[in-house]
Amino acid sequence: MITVRRSEERGRYQQDWLDSRHTFSFDTYQDPRHTGFRKLRVINEDRVEAGGGFPLHPHRDMEIVSIVIEGALKHQDSLGHEGIIEAGQLQRITAGNGVRHSEYNPSDEEPVHFLQIWIFPDAEGLKPSYETKDFSDLPANTLRPVATRDGRLGSATIHQDVSLYLAKIEKGKRLDHQLDAERHAWVQVVDGAVELNGTALQAGDGAAVSEERILLISAVSHARFLLFDLN
Known part of the structure; x- marks a missing residue:
């Protein structure tokens, strides 16, 4: 069974420096029909203008993964870590019993586009x-x-029975993924267009997958997507 979450159906929050799309309920956007999938709680697609960002704020008991699509993101936290991740790079925060962090766009000119999970x-x-x-x-x-x-x-380590895959697929190619019994999946298209077991997905679309053993992901155009294999 495949249940599609279309890009245009996502929640949206905008202010002068931020344009954020929420696949699941987040902050002021609350939809009881979309509160997460299995152990996956948040997929936010964020675009932050030059110099903008999220000031120091707390988290606890969450695995937070950020993947930069375009631009750069500056991280600082209460553990003493500080650095910049760029397009194609990933950071993982285990918030655990408490951490504070900030995320900013260090550029004076270019926006940053990233996924927060x-x-x-x-x-x-x-x-x-x-x-x-x-x-x-x-x-x-x-x-x-x-x-x-x-x-x-060489993947990042997360404290949950979840495997997150990233793929870049060329037009006309197909990638297959087998789910073990009782496993589920979420597919999130970053850009381009694919078909998931014959179901069309565009940039920003997501799809929950249950009771399927084989995922066949075919590229209608050059595309990038995330695949979560979940218990």
């Missing part, structure tokens, strides 16, 4: 931690694990 951890009160990974050399036509429970193949 929240996943419920498998335990409360974990020790907060932070890491970054570089996937800017992502090869075409392959599903690359970028965040997993065991940190396999």
Whole structure:
């Protein structure tokens, strides 16, 4: 069963420096029909203008993954980490028993476009931690694990039975992914257009997948997408 969440149906929050699209309920956007999927709680697609950003604020008991699509994002946190991640790079924050962080666009001219993802951890009160990974050399036509429970193949480590894959696929190509019994998936299209088991998906669309064992993802155009394999 595939249930599509269309891009234009997402929540939206705008102010002078921010344009944010919410796949699931977030902050002032609340929709009881869309509060997450399995352990996946948030997928926000954020565009932050030059010099704009989120000031220091707290989190706890959440795995927070940010993936930069275009531009750069400056991170600073109460653990003492500070740095800039650029297009194709990822950061993972384990908020655990409490962390404060800020995220800003360090550019004076260019916007930053990134995805912010929240996943419920498998335990409360974990020790907060932070890491970054570089996937800017992502090869075409392959599903690359970028965040997993065991940190396999150089992926970031998250504290949950979730595997997050990033793919860049060329027009006319197809990628297959097998789900184990009782597993579920969420597919989020970053850009371009694909078909998921024959269902058309465009940039910004998401799709919840249950009771399917094989995912066949075909590129209608050059595209990038995320695939979450969830328990």
